[in-house]
Amino acid sequence: MNHSSQQHIVVIGNGMVGHHFVEQLVNSEYNCRITVLSGESRLAYDRVYLSSYFSGKTAEDLALTDEKTYQDWGVEAVTNAWVTDIDRDSKVVTTKDGNTYSYDKLVLATGSYPFVPPIPGNDQPHCLVYRTIEDLEAISASAQQSKIGVVVGGGLLGLEAANALKQAGLETHVVEFAPQLMAVQLDPMGGDLLKQKIEALGVTVHTQKATEVIEKGQHSRYRMKFADGSHLETDLVLFSAGIRPSDQLAKEFGLVIGERGGIVIDNQCKTSDNDIYAIGECALWEKRIYGLVAPGYAMARAAVADISGNEGAFTGADMSTKLKLMGVEVGSIGDAHVRTPGAQVYTYHDQPAGVYKKLVVDANRSLVLGAVLIGDTSDYDTLLQYSLNGIALPESPQALILPSSGDAPLLGADALGDTATICSCHNVSKGDIVGAIDGGCCSLGDVKSSTKASTGCGGCAALLKNIVDSELEKRGVEVSKAICEHFDFTRQELYHLIQVGGIKSFDELLEKHGTGLGCDICKPAAGSIFASVWNDYVLARQHQPLQDTNDTYLGNMQKDGTYSIVPRVAGGEITPDKLILLGEVAKKYNLYTKITGGQRIDLFGARVEQLPAIWQALVEGGFETGHAYAKALRTVKSCVGSTWCRYGVQDSVTKAIDLENRYKGLRAPHKIKFAVSGCTRECAEAQGKDIGVIATENGWNLYVCGNGGMKPRHADLFATDLDDETLVKYIDRVLMFYAKTADRLQRTSVWMENLEGGLDYLKSVVIDDALGICDELEAQMQLITDSYQCEWKTTIESPEALKRFRQFVNSDEKDSNIQFVSEREQIRPATNAEKYAAGKAIPVAIV
Amino acid sequence: MLTQANTQNIHDICHLDDLVINSGVCALVDGMQVAIFTVSTGQETLYFAISNWDPIGQANVLYRGIVGTLKEKIVVASPLYKEHYDLASGNCIERDDVKVQTFPVHIENDRVLIEI
């Protein structure tokens, strides 16, 4: 290669924007040599997701690139290369180690640094900032020796930092100079509501506090004294009071700098020196610094275009933001502060629900200028599209922020023009997405990897999916109802194929009706159908690889890879002896013990290799598996009923136990829960269950298809005053019909909502036998109940099955990453910080 | 066949019968947890070894995932949050920036050997 004819491009700074520049320049295939001088000890990483470091992400996880990638691109990258000198005449830069690099074009991507207010005492240990991985390491270390933490600054980053301190277990405070939080993005009302919400989560917010000095504390490490005479004690101070552009180099070597800092650039991102560009957070465009990645990326693209002789310009960027702070949804678009002359405002405030929305429109009420959303950002995407693309507002703009009464004018994907920007991080327009689909992309995943849309901040994900679905449908691509890529059938169709074809193994099913080798969607679904139809032992050799880990190991996997143990306690009735046995087993194996929401007892923290011995002891003591791990019957809750209760009219406990014993082991598309109440007071909450039974003077009322959980649904009254026999008959039929016809992972409530003809249809099938299948449904249920076996009992009796219950095939060692600490006299999994503190963090291989 | 030069990195793990067809087991190799999978395609039986550490779920569990195919790739689904890892390359299908280590597997005289 002939270097001399090639331009040499030197980039100072390898932050997010510097890296994006390199990537874009490489992609442009412009013939040049690239050298990157990174001031940090590592190459570019994802600062936007920096906080995820506290939830266990490592520096490697956050890396945006590595040496190998740069090598493959032919890019020379130097770390720890802090540039101290630019000789603009001879076009040479020098690093602090004295190394020199000559350039044809120089790109300053030096970013910014955290502003630390000049408060006496701000330079002591445990006074920290939040910008780099090293900063986070320092915060982690300090948090371990601290109880209280204060974040100075209530802006976007300050609140993110507060969340990190809170997660680290500190009592957390936010001190803000302004009268409200997030003053840049929110109006006072929004700021206030955000404050209330954040305080409700346990972070104390102090507004209008000017810190005067940080001195030695009386109870804690430090005391912060405020201008109003008050004070606050803390062990750790985290400054997040804004950023300042890293423009020192530019200033020192004579480039034009803005009045309040920032390297002045034009639309091509050129500085006052024709051969020097500045991009990202160090650059000042039209008197503005942009503190977000998307504008920085746009600058990088403009600079690449200019260097490679193409068209392209940076013409400003949108600063709208949507985020979730400690679980609180916050959105801010455009002119949130109503600065445009003549602008008009609509507001919606639901105080009980903690939702506030403000819509700012122009004087003619035809364009969206801005918005503030707190507590509910579901309208964000739509409003942003209106505002960015100048889409004309509908007749009553207020409908855009009112809670959906069903007639809110939804901005469909079709309303957007081809030039509408969908993903601002990667500058992807609707036209690009349509182009990608025309070019052969036929799934969301394809479009993502081809256009990069939605791979930055992720804010555009919902809108992208909308457009992709709509465009695919337009092209007649059926948005497939097939269960997965291996079977072109719904679950219901598979059920039919298995039953009618007498198919008994996955291999046979695959051979006759599928392609490929199957996956984690179709395998468990098939396993569940085999169990519903044939009720084989789930760990029979041919079914074993089909089961989710929970079914394979007959327990629920917890976050650290241990399992929980939930023996069946039918109806919630338990003898003292059995209670004692549970206690003894828990003690012997040092398991965490908790009463579940399903009237039974859960033992947590068992290692995979301990499961058989624990269950051996439980089975010997008369327990059976509770199927807490399976898509199967879970619990039948009961109230104490007429045996003891002065109001009870029937024996609800006996009924619950009988029902639980009848249906235990029944596998279904999703889990099934029952409850039986002894009278209309409904202490067992039967109307929130898939099957609810409530005693009457004359028998039992049957309710079906209720649900607690994510979307509660009251069960429907199905039949009244049933005798014992009819009750069971109806339940048999309802459940078997459900198992046959529901979709994968569809609870009875959702199944009912989607059942054509609804409750009346179900009644006609079950009560009037409209399909003539009631005999078959009952016979099928009889087969299942007759072939019941406790899977744990079968497992501990089978040496073959027991072989799977070990961590290592070649060693009796334990998984050293499973570590517990004690809390309220029981074990709980150690957090990452605790593992590090104890020096027990295990080295794991990460590539 | 293995050459003399690199046999020192080869570890004898277990008998072929200790593996589970279309599923995984885990081995401790030089202090490292390695998940070993056996996949039968109908025509042939393939062996894969990857690091057992789930970098997203942050636990040593990958050997307990379900194996299968996605497009042409043979993958395992993490039992914790269900991301898929390409058994041949270690790449995470859902996340470009995540990858697990892979190791060569050799079968010799019905013994399973892992190269680290």
Ligand code: SRM
């Ligand atoms: C242990 C328990 C919480 C507790 O400590 O009390 C629990 C724990 C889990 N629940 Fe639950 N649920 C428990 C009672 C409930 C209840 C209350 C009840 O049953 O009366 C509900 C609401 C009622 C309902 O289901 O309609 C409940 C609604 C859910 C849901 C939401 C289901 C829905 O239809 O929206 C899920 C998620 C799912 O299944 O997809 C879930 C999922 C889970 C999972 C399986 C999540 C997971 O994958 O790790 C948890 C693991 C259980 C374990 O490790 O043993 N759990 N869960 C309760 C076990 C009851 C039992 O004895 O078996």
Ligand SMILES: Cc1cc2nc3c(=O)[nH]c(=O)nc-3n(C[C@H](O)[C@H](O)[C@H](O)COP(=O)(O)OP(=O)(O)OC[C@H]3O[C@@H](n4cnc5c(N)ncnc54)[C@H](O)[C@@H]3O)c2cc1C
């Ligand atoms: C915790 C946190 C959360 C954030 N969240 C979001 C978000 O949700 N959305 C969003 O859009 N933005 C967010 N941001 C902002 C975003 O990270 C920045 O906009 C982006 O990183 C700017 O990129 P940059 O390359 O301009 O600067 P930087 O990433 O700061 O990179 C500049 C690099 O240049 C190096 N450097 C400086 N001077 C020299 C020198 N003389 N010699 C050599 N190297 C030098 C620095 O060490 C640094 O590595 C967040 C920032 C933080 C800290």
Ligand code: SF4
């Ligand atoms: S539901 Fe009826 S019988 Fe059951 S505890 Fe309540 S009042 Fe008593």
Ligand code: FES
């Ligand atoms: S807007 Fe950030 S990823 Fe699309």
